[in-house]
Amino acid sequence: MRLYGLIGYPLGHSFSKKYFTEKFDREGIDDARFELFPLPDLSGLPALLRANPALRGLGVTIPHKESVVAMLDEVDDTARAIGAVNSIRVERGKLTGYNTDAEGFG
Template sequence: MRKFGLIGYPLSHSFSKKFFTEKFKEERITDCEYELYPIENIELFVKLWSDNPELWGVNVTIPYKVQILPFLDEIDEASTEIGAVNCILIGRKNGEQCIKGYNTDAYGFEESLKPLLEPHHRKALIFGDGGAAKAVKYVLNKLNIPFLVVTRKATEGSILYEAVDEKLLDEHTLLINTTPLGMSPDTDTCPPIPYACLTDKHAAYDLVYNPEETLFLKQVRKKGGKTKNGLEMLHLQALRSWEIWNS
């Protein structure tokens, strides 16, 4: 039996467990299982994989995407650039155990974003500058799309929401929400920008996927803009994890 799972704390619910459990059932994969491993501190990761020799790989979620780095033997290019890991392969290299970290968030976001893009989406605004924004910045840099980060509090390298006006929105037609604004149960919240200034040239991507259409996406759609939520990104990053674990 090969084991896979998710580490984080706390782990009250998990997209990943549901996704992989259903995948194994539908594809009649009977020699694999996916479990939740809520570890209270990152030092317990060593004990987790040493006590479970059948553990082949894990996904990593809050708050360990950065804390896990010192425990890894190698990390991929995206993880190096982003400074965070969300997928781990526990394998062997030259007869020795080798634990390698990957960032599949970047892959999931990029492949999900590409179909939304049109030639006039040349500049972007990223709402929020937390952990989720790191993968978004990496992908936009890779796609050569300049961006501005918009935050509630003044920080180096970001602008305030008050600075987002019609002129700025006219130039930046790709809008990406990386904040939890609009996430259930707070569905009546959204990034505070002048939605009246939006046009059908705008495209909005929301990393939130519950509800399916956030207030942010709804307001952009009403102005004729293209919209997409983060559910496909989750599916793609999960499938990429499966590819890595079976490589």
């Protein structure tokens, strides 16, 4: 089972879990689920990754979009130029950060 999620704090406002759960159901994606991971600070990120070996990707929201950059193995050019990440790919223990917000404003 592939796991995806959202990190940030607070997450009570987030519609992501409902959105992705419905999307996975609608598209017949049976081997994936989405969870919310409220992290008041990023010191909990390594433990979150260890506790969830099926994790394949994370969305990043406030207040961590800028501070998470320092914890990543790689950052794409757009995210580096902006200085913020809103998506993290987790692949074979490597964390790669992206910023897809910029495309929405382009």
